Amino acid sequence: MPAAGSGTSTAEWYRHFGTVDAPGSSPCYADWSVHIAGDPELIARIDEWPYNKRQPLLMLAAARFLGAGMSPYAEFRRFLDEHWDEVSRIVLSRATQTNEVGRCATLLPSLAVIAATEGRPLALIEVGASAGLALFPDRYSYEFDDGATVTRVGPHGSGERPEPPVLHCRTSGPVPLPDSLPEVVWRAGIDLNPLDVRNPDDVAWLEALIWPEQEFRRERLRRAIAVAREDPPLLVAGDLNAQLPSLAAQAPADAALVVLHSAVMGYLSADGRAQFRATMQGLARDRGCHWLSNEGETVIFQEDGSSVVPEMDAGRLRGNFLLQHDGRRVAITGPHGQRLDWL
Numbered sequence: 001m002p003a004a005g006s007g008t009s010t011a012e013w014y015r016h017f018g019t020v021d022a023p024g025s026s027p028c029y030a031d032w033s034v035h036i037a038g039d040p041e042l043i044a045r046i047d048e049w050p051y052n053k054r055q056p057l058l059m060l061a062a063a064r065f066l067g068a069g070m071s072p073y074a075e076f077r078r079f080l081d082e083h084w085d086e087v088s089r090i091v092l093s094r095a096t097q098t099n100e101v102g103r104c105a106t107l108l109p110s111l112a113v114i115a116a117t118e119g120r121p122l123a124l125i126e127v128g129a130s131a132g133l134a135l136f137p138d139r140y141s142y143e144f145d146d147g148a149t150v151t152r153v154g155p156h157g158s159g160e161r162p163e164p165p166v167l168h169c170r171t172s173g174p175v176p177l178p179d180s181l182p183e184v185v186w187r188a189g190i191d192l193n194p195l196d197v198r199n200p201d202d203v204a205w206l207e208a209l210i211w212p213e214q215e216f217r218r219e220r221l222r223r224a225i226a227v228a229r230e231d232p233p234l235l236v237a238g239d240l241n242a243q244l245p246s247l248a249a250q251a252p253a254d255a256a257l258v259v260l261h262s263a264v265m266g267y268l269s270a271d272g273r274a275q276f277r278a279t280m281q282g283l284a285r286d287r288g289c290h291w292l293s294n295e296g297e298t299v300i301f302q303e304d305g306s307s308v309v310p311e312m313d314a315g316r317l318r319g320n321f322l323l324q325h326d327g328r329r330v331a332i333t334g335p336h337g338q339r340l341d342w343l
């Protein structure tokens with residue numbers, strides 16, 4: 001892995017994405033990213049964008065949004081040359097807002113433990129919620145597979161309409177799998193730019209953010225969007241640090257409040273993350289609020305060289321996320337919710 005921070009050149013970032021993040025999920029993105037890393041003329045163009053806009057996934061999704069199909073690199077490169085102004089416009093006007101509903105599978109066991117321990121239903125706040133799809137963990141179906149047994153958990157009754165996505169998750173270790181879904185009585189999210197599940201342009205962007213070969217992710221995204229459209233969540237536009245205290249004050253007092261986030265802390269500065277930690281400590285003290293953090297260190301390499309997760313065995317975390325409950329490490333998770341390795 002390249003040294004994070006100011007030492008991480010754009011070429012290293014693309015090479016890391018192409019050799020660590022993408023290969024298991026998208027041979028196409030792996031191939032394109034490794035070629036881009038070795039294409040100084042293109043790297044120089046990408047370097048004209050602000051630091052956070054150089055993120056490989058954002059550039060690749062912009063090209064896909066504009067119609068780039070899976071192809072050998074030479075063809076993709078021609079597409080970029082022909083559409084560069086539009087790619088730049090999308091990169092500069094959009095952000096990486098992948099709303100990965102699969103991550104609910106890695107959060108569900110912790111949410112169920114919280115509801116059972118508290119003996120109360122849940123009130124959820126997601127910071128960095130994108131379209132808010134992770135706010136419906138009680139409406140989806142799950143299949144947890146430890147290699148020997150498949151445990152299914154889902155909404156009561158059959159014939160749910162709309163049909164919920166089925167989230168498959170490979171597990172290891174003593175995962176506290178629930179028998180049933182926890183009850184959620186209130187849900188709300190904060191995002192700099194909330195995406196609207198009823199807006200076709202936002203939905204097209206959410207689909208473009210999914211890696212080319214992963215049709216199963218597009219399918220579960222569509223199902224989750226259909227679920228969310230039935231009952232769109234309250235999404236507040238703004239910075240999570242500015243909005244969280246007043247939103248938390250609106251949560252029903254008789255529910256167990258949980259603040260959760262996935263793939264968000266990388267977008268904050270070290271100061272922003274410190275402020276968020278302080279707010280969470282205050283909410284834990286004053287409100288008994290729980291905190292579920294599901295973050296990976298290389299979603300965005302930190303420009304200042306800091307890391308979004310506590311130091312741990314690099315081999316274990318490589319390309320994965322760390323799930324923490326109230327600051328305690330509980331699991332290593334697949335970045336799209338495909339694995340849950342309980343610690």
Ligand SMILES: C[S@@+](CC[C@H](N)C(=O)[O-])C[C@H]1O[C@@H](n2cnc3c(N)ncnc32)[C@H](O)[C@@H]1O
Nearest residue numbers: 097098099100128130191192239240262263267
């Ligand atoms: C990679 S997406 C992840 C979305 C969602 N958490 C998920 O896991 O599916 C990161 C989201 O965080 C939001 N975000 C980044 N910085 C933020 C901030 N300071 N305040 C609120 N939202 C922020 C972005 O707009 C984006 O929607």
